[in-house]
Amino acid sequence: xxxxxxxxxxxxxxxxxxxxxxxxxxxxxxxxxxxxxxxxxxxxxxxxxxxxxxxxxxxxxxxxxxxxxxxxxxxxxxxxxxxxxxxxxxxxxxxxxxxxxxxxxxxxxxxxxxxxxxxxxxxxxxxxxxxxxxxxxxxxxxxxxxxxxxxxxxxxxxxxxxxxxxxxxxxxxxxxxxxxxxxxxxxxxxxxxxxxxxxxxxxxxxxxxxxxxxxxxxxxxxxxxxxxxxxxxxxxxxxxxxxxxxxxxxxxxxxxxxxxxxxxxxxxxxxxxxxxxxxxxxxxxxxxxxxxxxxxxxxxxxxxxxxxxxxxxxxxxxxxxxxxxxxxxxxxxxxxxxxxxxxxxxxxxxxxxxxxxxxxxxxxxxxxxxxxxxxxx
Ligand code: GMT
Numbered sequence: 001x002x003x004x005x006x007x008x009x010x011x012x013x014x015x016x017x018x019x020x021x022x023x024x025x026x027x028x029x030x031x032x033x034x035x036x037x038x039x040x041x042x043x044x045x046x047x048x049x050x051x052x053x054x055x056x057x058x059x060x061x062x063x064x065x066x067x068x069x070x071x072x073x074x075x076x077x078x079x080x081x082x083x084x085x086x087x088x089x090x091x092x093x094x095x096x097x098x099x100x101x102x103x104x105x106x107x108x109x110x111x112x113x114x115x116x117x118x119x120x121x122x123x124x125x126x127x128x129x130x131x132x133x134x135x136x137x138x139x140x141x142x143x144x145x146x147x148x149x150x151x152x153x154x155x156x157x158x159x160x161x162x163x164x165x166x167x168x169x170x171x172x173x174x175x176x177x178x179x180x181x182x183x184x185x186x187x188x189x190x191x192x193x194x195x196x197x198x199x200x201x202x203x204x205x206x207x208x209x210x211x212x213x214x215x216x217x218x219x220x221x222x223x224x225x226x227x228x229x230x231x232x233x234x235x236x237x238x239x240x241x242x243x244x245x246x247x248x249x250x251x252x253x254x255x256x257x258x259x260x261x262x263x264x265x266x267x268x269x270x271x272x273x274x275x276x277x278x279x280x281x282x283x284x285x286x287x288x289x290x291x292x293x294x295x296x297x298x299x300x301x302x303x304x305x306x307x308x309x310x311x312x313x314x315x316x317x318x319x320x321x322x323x324x325x326x327x328x329x330x331x332x333x334x335x336x337x338x339x340x341x342x343x344x345x346x347x348x349x350x351x352x353x354x355x356x357x358x359x360x361x362x363x364x365x366x367x368x369x370x371x372x373x374x375x376x377x
């Protein structure tokens with residue numbers, strides 16, 4: 001198949017999923033064309049089946065708001081026509097699904113009928129998409145897609161609850177490449193971070209408000225009172241300053257290291273004992289799955305799709321959003337006993353295997369074929 005993928009090319013979860021999916025499909029022999037405004041963060045190598053088309057937006061001084069959606073639609077028309085794509089897969093509804101709808105209508109005037117598959121990722125439904133200024137467009141473009149998927153049951157239910165949806169939605173969970181995300185036993189690195197053999201806790205995110213990064217610091221403070229520990233904060237974003245400030249106020253900044261954006265996340269996860277994800281909203285929790293694949297148990301909130309991933313009392317624990325006390329108590333319970341920690345580590349790894357990319361790729365392939373066939377009827 002010749003597949004066009006549209007996504008945000010940044011470090012966000014939807015961009016990561018789209019890029020890893022494209023790489024996986026290319027390794028199966030499909031021709032994959034990424035159509036984005038800059039090179040996707042994880043698309044950093046050459047493959048004969050991978051192509052990248054940049055969407056350039058005019059900066060004409062009349063435009064206070066450069067018309068990205070129109071530029072994307074035009075680029076889609078161009079790539080579909082000249083590369084003869086079979087299907088367009090857009091990740092994140094805004095504005096990708098509506099741009100794809102526009103491109104699809106334009107392509108009809110050339111006698112080309114291309115199916116559009118839209119994958120909803122989370123904030124496009126739970127936060128941004130619900131905004132009055134977007135809702136009619138999001139509803140329309142979901143209903144007009146030839147296939148719609150969500151990354152969890154929870155996100156499907158929220159989509160049906162918030163929007164007037166007239167079509168089926170398929171849940172295709174996020175996935176992980178277990179060859180890349182595997183515990184690599186980096187003892188020297190571990191010693192450098194925790195020379196006194198302290199436990200290592202980790203948080204990775206884009207430090208947006210929904211990630212509750214200040215709760216990560218509060219949980220850690222309570223844990224470190226009971227179990228000597230260090231905390232690694234990986235990633236960057238608007239809340240980083242507040243998290244840093246809080247760690248100073250609480251007098252624990254010497255135990256917390258802010259590492260900024262990192263590519264080799266699996267190296268950091270490999271030396272970690274526990275992953276913290278106290279988010280107030282999370283449609284799936286890809287970062288938690290990455291941790292679990294590296295045998296790291298997860299302390300998370302019970303919001304959105306997290307209970308579909310993190311099994312309470314087995315791969316980690318779930319608590320109500322903002323219940324810092326409960327999260328810290330669970331963290332201490334796992335960390336204070338070596339044998340118990342090992343059991344949680346093994347269970348986290350086993351659970352991650354359920355999301356092996358090898359099982360999820362054929363699912364998308366079947367779904368694309370279904371969308372292609374539906375246009376032929
Ligand atoms: O988490 C973010 O802020 C990034 C966001 C995105 O769209 O890039 O992530 C969402 O999609 C990920 C991949 O499907 C999910 O694992 C995240 O749970 C989801 N984030 C939220 O729902 C807040």
